[in-house]
Amino acid sequence: MSSSAVDAEAPDLVCQLDNVQGMVDALSSVRWKRNQDAVIELSEHGIVFIVEETGCLQAKVYLQRELFTQYEFRAHGRPRFGVSLGLFVDCLNSFSVPGHSSFIEIRYPGPDMKLLLKSVDSLDSCIYAEVRTRIPDSISWDYNFEPAGSTPLTFTVKSAALKEAVDDLEWPGSNIQIKLQPAPPAVTFRGEGHGDLQIDLMYYVNTDLLVAFHCDRQVSYRYKYKFLRATTSNIPNSVIKDNRGSKLSIGRGGMLKVQHLVSVARSSTPHPHIDSAGYQQSSRIAYIEFFVKPEEDEDAVND
Amino acid sequence: MKFKAFLTENGVILLEKRFLPALDKMGKICHLFLTREHAFFLHNLLSGDGVQSIAQFHKEALFDDYRISSQNEDRIAFAIDISLLNRAVRSSVSICSELGGGGSTANRLQIKLVKKLPPNSTLPTPFLTFETKGYKSAVIQDVPISKPLSRTQVLELQTALDMAQDLPQTLVQVPDLNQLQNFVDRMKHVGDLLNVSISKYGDLHVQTSTTLITLGAEFRKLLVIGEQAFAPPEDQTFSAQTRSERAILRGDAQSVQVNVKHFSKSLQCHLAKPDCAFYGIAPQGACLTVIFQFFIPGTRQTDKSISLHCRLPVLDPS
Numbered sequence: 095m096s097s098s099a100v101d102a103e104a105p106d107l108v109c110q111l112d113n114v115q116g117m118v119d120a121l122s123s124v125r126w127k128r129n130q131d132a133v134i135e136l137s138e139h140g141i142v143f144i145v146e147e148t149g150c151l152q153a154k155v156y157l158q159r160e161l162f163t164q165y166e167f168r169a170h171g172r173p174r175f176g177v178s179l180g181l182f183v184d185c186l187n188s189f190s191v192p193g194h195s196s197f198i199e200i201r202y203p204g205p206d207m208k209l210l211l212k213s214v215d216s217l218d219s220c221i222y223a224e225v226r227t228r229i230p231d232s233i234s235w236d237y238n239f240e241p242a243g244s245t246p247l248t249f250t251v252k253s254a255a256l257k258e259a260v261d262d263l264e265w266p267g268s269n270i271q272i273k274l275q276p277a278p279p280a281v282t283f284r285g286e287g288h289g290d291l292q293i294d295l296m297y298y299v300n301t302d303l304l305v306a307f308h309c310d311r312q313v314s315y316r317y318k319y320k321f322l323r324a325t326t327s328n329i330p331n332s333v334i335k336d337n338r339g340s341k342l343s344i345g346r347g348g349m350l351k352v353q354h355l356v357s358v359a360r361s362s363t364p365h366p367h368i369d370s371a372g373y374q375q376s377s378r379i380a381y382i383e384f385f386v387k388p389e390e391d392e393d394a395v396n397d
Numbered sequence: 398m399k400f401k402a403f404l405t406e407n408g409v410i411l412l413e414k415r416f417l418p419a420l421d422k423m424g425k426i427c428h429l430f431l432t433r434e435h436a437f438f439l440h441n442l443l444s445g446d447g448v449q450s451i452a453q454f455h456k457e458a459l460f461d462d463y464r465i466s467s468q469n470e471d472r473i474a475f476a477i478d479i480s481l482l483n484r485a486v487r488s489s490v491s492i493c494s495e496l497g498g499g500g501s502t503a504n505r506l507q508i509k510l511v512k513k514l515p516p517n518s519t520l521p522t523p524f525l526t527f528e529t530k531g532y533k534s535a536v537i538q539d540v541p542i543s544k545p546l547s548r549t550q551v552l553e554l555q556t557a558l559d560m561a562q563d564l565p566q567t568l569v570q571v572p573d574l575n576q577l578q579n580f581v582d583r584m585k586h587v588g589d590l591l592n593v594s595i596s597k598y599g600d601l602h603v604q605t606s607t608t609l610i611t612l613g614a615e616f617r618k619l620l621v622i623g624e625q626a627f628a629p630p631e632d633q634t635f636s637a638q639t640r641s642e643r644a645i646l647r648g649d650a651q652s653v654q655v656n657v658k659h660f661s662k663s664l665q666c667h668l669a670k671p672d673c674a675f676y677g678i679a680p681q682g683a684c685l686t687v688i689f690q691f692f693i694p695g696t697r698q699t700d701k702s703i704s705l706h707c708r709l710p711v712l713d714p715s
């Protein structure tokens with residue numbers, strides 16, 4: 095069942111994945127609106143999806159090559175191309191069969207620079223897709239995240255708690271202030287809009303919730319609620335179920351980085367093709383990163 | 398015009414648990430067409446667009462003591478709301494079981510055609526009445542129905558029904574209805590039109606294509622009923638799309654375009670718990686037909702007293 099047309103020239107990438115649902119989960123977590131374009135970057139290390147909004151919010155999904163059961167990268171440099179994220183996720187979703195681990199092959203480029211997907215589970219049935227790609231827009235804004243000082247300003251919070259806090263802040267809406275202070279060590283989310291709402295996460299009071307905390311001076315920045323919400327609105331259920339934490343860091347100029355970990359381990363039903371490979375299930379994690387720019391008019395003590 | 402019958406226990410189970418939930422997905426309103434020997438539930442036979450579905454029961458499959466008379470060769474047809482019908486059947490069942498059930502003849506479920514004066518109205522209105530006689534009480538439920546169809550309309554319905562009986566030359570058996578349903582439901586997010594091709598080799602190929610994406614699935618080596626052929630071995634090496642294009646060129650396959658929502662609807666018929674399902678394309682690509690087969694419980698023999706098939710309108714006859 096090989097596609098003859100692309101055999102003439104070796105494609106940049108041929109890879110196989112045994113857990114489509116994990117990839118759908120990871121990509122769904124950066125879908126915060128209906129029509130989004132994503133830039134896909136291929137390299138020998140894996141595949142990165144980059145999604146952006148109006149120069150204020152960027153999200154990246156890292157699918158490292160270790161997540162794939164087979165990963166053959168042959169290109170020079172790092173090929174980049176654009177796809178419609180929503181369409182790609184919907185298409186990928188078609189390959190996922192509930193209660194069944196679906197095995198797919200991804201190939202780029204196919205004829206006409208298309209991205210090709212096909213199921214490789216069975217000889218007698220096959221699902222396939224050809225996704226049109228486009229030349230990507232240049233990245234409008236440099237999201238290089240740099241630490242704000244000598245020590246990083248970070249905290250790790252249970253993803254479920256973070257999502258709940260951000261959901262609750264919908265009520266005041268507008269801008270949300272995030273404040274980190276070293277003594278007593280605490281993180282404060284505060285929204286002022288239609289009324290005020292303040293959520294304090296006290297380190298040491300509840301280490302189950304706030305798992306880690308590093309801060310040597312007080313900082314405070316404001317972020318647009320809708321951007322903050324985009325970082326948590328589509329956290330996959332598997333993240334909550336696995337009781338994972340999300341790491342938040344504040345960098346130079348108040349840039350907020352939010353990191354989630356999404357499991358791409360295959361479901362418990364073993365697949366005959368890869369049993370011998372002995373993959374470490376625990377290491378099969380996709381990294382999701384969001385970068386949120388702060389609002390300009392911050393008034394608190396900053397670096 | 399008279400109709401009166403008792404729904405058998407088996408008939409109640411068939412309708413309540415299987416057919417009415419499936420038919421409800423095909424559309425809210427259907428025609429109930431009763432003849433001397435058969436009862437038909439018909440969707441979209443007179444309207445011309447939408448999925449046509451034809452469920453046929455021999456009177457013994459549903460009823461006993463079946464009495465029908467009309468001046469039109471004992472044929473009666475009317476439109477009825479499936480969900481109301483299902484509610485009436487369901488609550489009659491619960492009354493029956495509350496009252497002790499046990500299959501005694503006392504609490505059988507009788508249905509009959511009546512004309513009644515509804516409250517606040519002076520115009521007698523037709524109803525299909527469900528009467529459950531219990532130990533000490535009787536519960537009557539009236540399901541509103543349309544005015545019975547006129548002689549001409551019944552003739553029209555009968556003609557449409559006769560025309561809907563033509564069989565495709567080649568039928569392929571769907572491997573796993575649930576899985577196909579699942580796939581097509583997800584496909585609905587990607588495109589609106591579905592190309593379906595069916596070959597004499599036993600291949601079923603469904604594909605949706607837009608300017609941005611092509612998404613398809615191919616199922617091969619399916620059981621074929623009717624005209625069949627052997628797949629040329631060289632076809633093995635091609636992609637699904639090339640393979641079906643070549644089969645069409647060779648005249649060994651046919652392809653039609655249908656609405657993906659219609660296709661998904663036709664798959665909803667699995668709620669009727671058929672034992673297997675076959676897809677085929679009618680001669681000249683007139684429609685896509687899906688035929689559901691029911692076995693006599695505990696056997697692999699077709700139960701000829703029950704039949705269900707759907708016809709999906711073809712969007713581009715070329």
